[in-house]
Amino acid sequence: MLAITVKTETGPARSRPDAGELAGLLRRIGAGDDHFVVAERHPEQAQVYLQTWRDGDGPFSVEYRDGGPERHFRARSEDPEQVVQVFLDWARGGETWRTALDWRHTDLSATPGLAPETRAAAEERARQALRTGFRTFPQVVQDVCDAFDPADTPLSPDEARRIVAGLWEERLAEQERWPEVTDADRVARAFAALDSQGLTARMYFSCCSRCALGEIAAERADGDRGFAFFHHQDTEAAAEGHGLSVRYGAYAADGEASGADRAGVGRAVVAALSAQGLPVTWDGDPDRVIEVAPLDWRRRLPMGA
Template sequence: MLAISVTTETGPVLTRPAAEDLAAVLRRIGGEDDHFVVVDRLSDEPQVYVQTYRDGDGPYEVQYRDGAPERHFRAETGEAGVVIEVFLDWARGGEAWRTALDWQPADLYGTPELAPDTRAAAEEQARKDIRSGFWGFHDVVQGVRDAFDPAEVEISVQAARRIVAGLWEERLAEQAGWPEVTDPDRVAQAFAALGSQGLTARMNFSCCSGCGIGEIGAERADGDRGFVFFHYQDTEAAAEGHGLAVRYGAYAGPGEDGAPAERRTAVGRTVLAALTGAGLPVQWDGDPDRVIEVSPLDWRKRLPAGG
């Protein structure tokens, strides 16, 4: 088994794959929604990885990074066997991969194929998703691509990755100056507590309120009497400085057409206590039909570990 994790455009992350499994993944890429492979070592080394991109049966663009952006290099090859040898040698801690290709400093961020206004719109979409703090690097890349109608503007995976890469680096640099505990950390603390108090507690859950309420029951654990969540749009609003809307409710019992107000109010009080206990400013008038507002809120959520 190789001490690595393997991320692709589609499919689950592979952890500690066998050499033949990694080789199979590398051979298959190039198809629709299956353009890249990123391999990270299972260690604490930040920003150390190898990756490759391929479109159709074109050449493989292979990159490796050894820490800082200035230690990022690229090469091209049309040989799947060479790519496999490079990845396997790198994963095993070898040195042969360093001379197996003609490595050159990589242009990490340029997108000359995109019009300036398209690039600007793509960057704004990426910033929005990065600010939320919940989405990994590959999720943000996909969000950039999904923001455009491909019949009008199609942004390749490679271009989207370059757009996101620079903004991701900026955010990591910003995080270095943040306090050890931020407001989103306090929100996470409150939700962890609520999850242990008989509530189905989910952060950044579903696209909107209606879908969240319709889907939260599928997350219910035995013994949960109610739920609490905030959805994607709530996260975006918090990241834009508007505070966080926290939604809650009680599960209906057998024969009930919806939970009664007193049970929903009881859940609201439990949520209020957890948020207040985490040191957050909370606004709620006790009405079970109103959301609980956490405001003012300084939304500085760190990016997911490992990207």
């Protein structure tokens, strides 16, 4: 077993994988929603990691960090087996990985040649995604790319990654000054409690109310009597300082759930949020959403992404 934790774009993090598992993860990346592998020392050390990104069957962009941004290096490789050996040697505490690739210190945020107005718009889109606290690094990069029409505003994936990288660093620095427990942490604790009380409780679930309501039943566990969620737009509103809207409902065997059942779920949601010291407003009407405001939404970024 290797004393590392490995994260990919899809699936759970893997703690202490063996060499074969790590090699398999590296060899498969490049297609669909499986573009990167991030390896962290176990136990995790802040800002010490090795990661690689690949689009399709193109070259591997490999990066390692050994501390802050001044200790961030990048290299490229066309050879999947070379990348595998670099990761294995690094994970085993070896030294040959240091000279196996042409490592160069990199300024993560530099985008020479990109129009200032394009960069400013890209930065704003990235900040919107970062403020939610749910998006991984590759997801934020994709958000930035998707915000522009390539025919009108050329923005390469590498330029998007560089823009996001600089803002990601800024956000990590901000987080060091945050209180140990934030309002976003309290919301997460409330939802964890609801999930253990027979409710399908999901945060940052789907894009909007209509889609979430159509999808939530597929998340239902045996015995769940109802559900609670807030969707992407709700999260963005909370991150912009407008408070958080929490939506809820009851499951029914046939037809539509009764108002009494839906109100019962609403009361459970209010109780869980209130137990975390969050300010909750709800008049008991099962047709009205539950509002959590005022709320200082500060959710820490997914680590190692």
